[in-house]
Amino acid sequence: MIAGYAQSGYSEEALRLFVDMKRDGERLNRSSFACALSTCAHIAALELGMQLHGRLVKAGYESGSFVGNALLLMYCKCGGIEEACSAFEEIMEKDIVSWNTMIAGYARHGFGKEALKIFESMKAAGVKPNDTTMVGVLSACSHAGLVDRGMEYFYSMTQDYGITANLQHYNCMVDLLGRAGRLDETQKLIRNMPFEPDAATWGALLGASRIHGNTKLAEMAAELIFEMEPENAGMYVLLSNLYAASGRWADVSKMRLKMRDTGVKKVPGCSWLEVQNKIHTFSVGDSCHPDRDKIYAYLEELDLKMKREGYVSSIKLILHDVDEEEKEHMLKYHSEKLAVAYGILSIPAGRPIRVMKNLRVCEDCHNAIKYISKIVGRLIILRDSNRFHHFREGSCSCGDYW
Structure with a gap:
């Protein structure tokens, strides 16, 4: 039942x-711990996951690969990469899933x-890599901008x-080359693929065309995506962002009309964080949180300090043809900024602030944070x-390469 609820998206019911189960005196076994940890991973409930970690250590289950892999995944998905590394080291017999x-x-x-480095250690341990x-490995190269290493791995893995x-x-290679701005090579790779490109390919x-400002290529890719997935709201937004950055407001309006005619609705952005086992969720311009006034006052204070440090709002990202002052105001209260501000106010100094967002973080919020x-x-x-x-x-692990 726990697994059924978890796999069907009913995380709270699963937990x-x-x-x-524990209250009724049933013995918690490896399967029950693994299911609960997977649920924590899905909803990014790190504090609860850490409590479960403590319980399974007492039960003597932490060193096995079955529970150890669930624990490892929970920490990876909840933002605890250092804790994940420790959990990985504690798994006595690492299997292919662990690596x-x-x-x-x-x-x-x-x-x-x-x-x-982990990949090299895996090979040294005598574990044979599989397609996963x-x-x-290719995703790691893509996210870190390691183009030559990625190409070397891709062409030698057979x-x-x-x-x-x-x-x-x-698709990893399309992302790798595209992010690096090698768009001609990317198109050549797509043409020579032994498979039909899917929506993820385009x-x-x-995404690469948007990063490097190639509107013509972006429009071509978008049209192909719309044919495959006409209800993919994210692609409409990506193309709209590109038009807005170029000041092509008529095309932004066309995108909005196309979304309306197709019945596509943009997914509202929201951010959340866990404080003392409670999830706090924020939307843009949120007015529902009980500490709203304190959060907004603190954001105003931060905004003044940021500007003194050289921060400038990325008003080009606003998809509305309004004056610059209004654009700046619209950016100031994005959900991730509200969540970060609340985290600073609520989480004791010395502890990381972990915020989750359902959409891609915008360029302005990335810069502001x-x-x-x-x-x-x-x-x-x-x-x-x-x-x-x-x-x-003042810097990000992505090296501004995202």
Whole structure:
């Protein structure tokens, strides 16, 4: 029942059953711990996951790969990459899942070189990489901008490990080359793929085109995505962002009309964080949180300090043709900024602030949080829909390569 609820997206119900199971005197076994940890990973409930970690240590289950892998995944998905590394070291007999989870975890957190070190250790331990391993390795290269290393791994993995590249591997390469601005090579790779490109392929190309300002290529990729997935709201927003950055407001309006005519609705952005086992959720311009006034006052204070440090709002990102002052106001209260401000006010100094967001973090918030991390001297970890960002002393683990 716990697994059924968890796999169906009913996370709170799954965890409630886990608590009821213990209260009713049932013995918690490896399966129940693994299911509960997977649920914590899904909703990024790190504090609860850490409590479960303590319980399974007492039960003597932490060293086995079955529970150890669930614990490892929970820490990776909840932003605790250092804790994940410790959990990884404690697994006595690491299987292929253990190695793959750690490689993918480092990759998603932006620590590409660390991911490749784990990969080399895996080979040294006599564990043969599989296709999932190579997806993690190529993703690590992509997120860290290690283009030459990524190409070397991609073109040698059949000979070295007997792995035939699948569509996921090719999509990693499209992302790798595209992010690096090598758009001609990216298009050539897509043309020569032994598979039909899917929406993820064209989505990677669209994202790269947006980063490097190639509107023509972005429009081509978007049209192909719309044919495959007409209800993919994210692609409409990506293309709209590109038009807005170029001041093409008529095209932004066309995108809005196309979304309306197709019945596509933009997913509202929201951010959340866990404080004392309670999840606090924020939306843009949130007025519902009980500490709203304190949060807004603190954001105003931070904004003044940031500007003194050189911060300038990225008003080009606003998809509305309004004056600059109004654009700046609209950016100031994005959900991730509200969540970060509340975290600083609520979480004791010395502890990381971990914020989750359901969409990709915007360029302005990414820039602002870098300044905030320097001003307040705190580690701020933000998980967006694509990856983790570790902000410390005014810089981000992604190296602004995202």
